[in-house]
Amino acid sequence: MPSRGGLIDARAIFTLLGRFYAMSLETFRQLFKRPFHTKEFIEQAWFIASVSLLPTLLVAIPFCVIIVFQINQLLAQIGAVDLAGAGAGLTVVREIGPLVSVLVVAGAGATAICADLGSRTIREEIDALITLGVNPIHRLVVPRVVASTVVALALNGLVTFFGLAGGFMFSVFVQDASPGLFVSNLNLLVGLPDLLTSLFKAAVFGMGAGLVACFIGLNVKGGSKGVGEAVNQTVVFSFMMLFFTNSVITAVFIQFAR
Known part of the structure; x- marks a missing residue:
């Protein structure tokens, strides 16, 4: 990136943002162009899932348990620990599920995608594709973006299931919550709109x-x-974008869910 006196030039930032949005729009346009490279998509989806599955579970279970534990501590002080299921459903479904799954996708899958395309770029393979008349956005970017989206959706469901299961085990066997009330109260504060919002996120x-x-x-x-x-830049910029996007989506959802 161009810099001036150790500070990133503001004009360079806007230029990069413009190029990023231009590539994003081109990706959406090429998404509906045929043929869709199914083999590339399957290979990328399998690769992202394979490098993200175990870290997602290792992060999701303790993270969800810690949040549920803190909520149960507050509920226990007012004698309402049996409402633990409502708190667990709200936090895991609405926030923890999409955030944890995609933080791992960004930290593991996205970095692998960046390294792969970066290596092809410095070996001038991308320039070779352009010379041969092959659009690298259609051939390389579209399958990877679709794969990242699909894997994030799948991992979100996985995190939600294991997060609720871990919260149930911890609440019932450690904090003496009623198993029946935990399950019956899961949908007390969350419903179908919350689930759809989680999937959208x-x-x-x-x-x-x-x-x-x-x-x-x-x-x-x-x-x-x-x-x-x-x-390294992929991790930093992905996390910044994810937290900003999460804030915007959550604010919009809360505003219209009143």
Whole structure:
């Protein structure tokens, strides 16, 4: 990135943002162009899922348990620990599920996508595709973005299930909550709109992480060192975008859910 006195030039930032949005719009346009590269999509989806599945579970279970434990501590002080299911359903379904799943996708899958495309860029494979008349957005970016979106959706469901299961086990066997009341109160504070919002968040987060990874990977400079720096930038920019997007979606949902 161009810099001036150690500070990133504001004009360079807006230029990069413009190029990112241009690539994103081109990706959406190419998404409906045939043929869709199904084999590439399956390979990328399997790869992202394989590197993200175990870290997602290892992060989701203790994270959900800690949040449920803190909520139950507050409920126990007012003698309402049997409402633990309502608190667990609200936090896991609405926030923890999409955030945890896509943070792992951004940290594991997106970095792998960036490294792959970055390596192809410095080896001039992308330039070779363009010379041959092949659109790299259609051939490489679209399958990876769709794969990232689909895997994020799948992991969101997985995190929600294991998060609620872990919260149930911890609430019932450690904090003496009633198992029947825990299950019956799961939908006390959440409903179908919350579930749909959670799925929408996961899809948007996964798509965003894939777009960021592809954009940075296709714009790598500086050889192998540049690839390493691009991977680090992918993690940072993906997390920043995910938290900002989460705030916007949550604010809009709360506003219209009143």
